[in-house]
Amino acid sequence: MRNRDQKDDAGDVATLLLDNDFGVVDYVKYDVEEVIEDFSGTTKDTVVIEVKSRYQGISPKQVIMFAGEVLASYAKLFIFDNAYIDRSALVEYNDLQAENEKLTEEVNIKTMPIDALPLSERTRNALIKNNILYVEDLEKKKKGELLLMK
Amino acid sequence: MRRIILGYNIGGALTGLKIKGVQHEYHVIDGVKESVIDMMLHFKKLRFAVDESVENQQWISQKFSKAGVFTSQDLKLPAGVSLLSEDVYLFEITDPSAEVVFDIRLERGY
Numbered sequence: 001m002r003n004r005d006q007k008d009d010a011g012d013v014a015t016l017l018l019d020n021d022f023g024v025v026d027y028v029k030y031d032v033e034e035v036i037e038d039f040s041g042t043t044k045d046t047v048v049i050e051v052k053s054r055y056q057g058i059s060p061k062q063v064i065m066f067a068g069e070v071l072a073s074y075a076k077l078f079i080f081d082n083a084y085i086d087r088s089a090l091v092e093y094n095d096l097q098a099e100n101e102k103l104t105e106e107v108n109i110k111t112m113p114i115d116a117l118p119l120s121e122r123t124r125n126a127l128i129k130n131n132i133l134y135v136e137d138l139e140k141k142k143k144g145e146l147l148l149m150k
Numbered sequence: 151m152r153r154i155i156l157g158y159n160i161g162g163a164l165t166g167l168k169i170k171g172v173q174h175e176y177h178v179i180d181g182v183k184e185s186v187i188d189m190m191l192h193f194k195k196l197r198f199a200v201d202e203s204v205e206n207q208q209w210i211s212q213k214f215s216k217a218g219v220f221t222s223q224d225l226k227l228p229a230g231v232s233l234l235s236e237d238v239y240l241f242e243i244t245d246p247s248a249e250v251v252f253d254i255r256l257e258r259g260y
Contacts, residue, residue, distance in 0.1 A: 012171055013170060013171070013172065013173070014168070014172065014173045014174060015166050015167070015168050015255070016166065016167045016169070016172070016174075016175050016186070016190055017165065017166055018163075018164055018165055018166060018167060018194050020164065020165055020194060020257075021163070022162070022257075022258075023156065023160060024160065024161045025155055025156055028152045028156060030152060049152075054197070054234075055161075055197055055235055055236070056234075057197075057199060057232065058161070063155055064155065066158065067151060067154040067155045067158060070154050071151065071154055
């Protein structure tokens with residue numbers, strides 16, 4: 001209760017302010033349960049929502065229905081009927097995956113130690129002496145620099 | 151879903167009270183058993199279902215003149231507003247000649 005009065009224009013009446021909580025739901029609990037559908041072992045998840053409303057005048061079913069309507073209205077924001085979509089900017093999922101795999105492979109090669117390469121003992125020693133320990137270091141050197149190495 | 155249920159399911163509640171002849175909450179109304187503070191605490195318990203068509207904030211006038219116990223069921227509510235709370239005790243008029251006239255400010259939750 002706010003201990004603050006507002007004098008009314010009429011003079012003998014003051015507005016007594018009440019601070020209030022407008023919520024009508026006490027609590028919401030949810031749990032996801034795995035249910036075995038048949039003997040083949042197929043399973044599906046079931047969401048159990050427990051809602052307790054504070055007042056008799058509003059049922060948990062009404063509460064969930066209202067929340068469902070709100071969620072549906074949010075989902076509508078992502079449905080574009082008349083929107084222009086630039087198809088050229090869209091990337092196929094398979095292409096994207098292949099590109100990612102290629103990049104991962106490149107990174108793996110770059111981080112490979114030179115010990116893993118089929119080099120002669122002399123070449124390997126020369127590279128280590130010149131502080132070239134990974135393929136990445138080797139890649140940075142120019143042909144002339146490599147030829148001068150001993 | 152949980153956030154939507156908790157955040158969007160909102161009802162109406164009282165946010166203001168004007169009682170004729172009362173200038174502050176420490177006032178005592180002649181012929182009424184409860185003090186104004188007790189009355190305010192009882193009014194705080196009330197919750198309403200408010201239709202979309204109804205204004206977000208409105209003052210509702212009430213007048214009680216006979217002796218007896220008054221509960222939330224005795225309130226005269228405008229169309230589009232219905233009581234959600236159970237029978238909430240509000241106050242008791244002990245003097246038959248006493249009259250309690252008040253306005254309540256009903257606001258939809260936000």
